[in-house]
Amino acid sequence: MMRHKTIIQVILLSISMSFLTGCKEKAINPEDDIPLFKEFIEENIGKVADDPYISSTLRPDDEMYEVLLDLQRGIPWDDKIQQRFSKLMSEGNEHAMIIKARSGLLNIEKRSYWASVLTELMEKGNPYAAYWLSSKSNICHMYLGSRNLGSKVAKDLGLDTSYENKYCTEEIYQKAVEGFKKLAAEGDLRAQYFLLKDKGLDKSVEKREKYIKEVIRFAEAHYYKPMMDYTSSLRKQTRKGRVFSTEKLKSLSLELFRIASNNYYIPAMSKLVYYERDNTALFDRLKKSGGRNYFWAMAFDRSNELTTRDKYCHAVLFEKMYTDTDFYGFDSDWPKKGDYDESICETDKEISKMKPMIYIDYFTKSDDWSKGY
Structure with missing residues (x-):
């Protein structure tokens, strides 16, 4: 009798384990995404836009x-920038x-x-x-949270800490x-992407196809941040840095x-330029777009194409755009700041072409404003 009871218990346990195993969600395999991108890639891989602002968050006529x-270029908050902000704020610009x-x-x-300004908005x-x-x-959490270490300092200084808790x-x-739902309903793609991430569509096998189709929809509207986030998820951390999990996923990316x-x-250009270092059209496009990584890629990968004078003017242009002086002398054969007169460089003309x-x-996040990737 005991033996029969034991057998029944084993059978029931096996059934339970099978049930639980069947209920467990299947792990996501990103390589299953590849066919979903096939049509999109075939239709768009050969197209080059005529409009340099086609994927820009804002166009030059936006206030x-x-x-x-300036934020994207990492320019310090000098008086000029402060005045620009003051003017926009006085006009009621909430952003x-x-x-x-x-x-x-x-x-x-x-x-x-x-904190009160943000609260009012x-x-x-x-x-x-x-x-x-x-x-x-x-x-x-860093500045207003109840565990913020700065609050104690503020209290010791007799400052207002009513923002705590x-x-x-x-x-x-x-x-x-709820606010982004309203913007999304009006067609705001960034609000729609915010809600997509909030729903966690990318975390579920069952919803994975819908998530990929949304990423493609955004890309078709030339909003590429979702696609860049997606490709970032295909890489893993190693001792040598972040690398693509498989060659197929690298090829897709x-x-x-x-x-x-x-x-x-x-x-995307900043990523691609390190894989396609001989792609002159890509370098020219990155320069035209004002990408910081154009300068570093030219300096480290293609400096042999530049004369000493070109290198000097290259550094002058970088400094003019980014108010950054650490570009000079990064290598022993790179000219120093006083080696030439800056008048030999047509810097303003170069900038006007961008x-x-x-x-x-x-x-x-502010940490990512000037990264370009």
């Missing part, structure tokens, strides 16, 4: 264009207010004020303000979600980079 270009507030939170003496219904004050915001909550995050590069998207696209948007 925020110059501001985001300018939010960017200034995000930076202002770093100042412990002004933290309470800038959030209460008016601005979802970006709500997002940066929510549980998903890195700056909220008011922010970084899930409730505020849901306010952001390079084709996607080419499509975005053909549409002047700087992050059509810088903007790859950052209002979700981009």
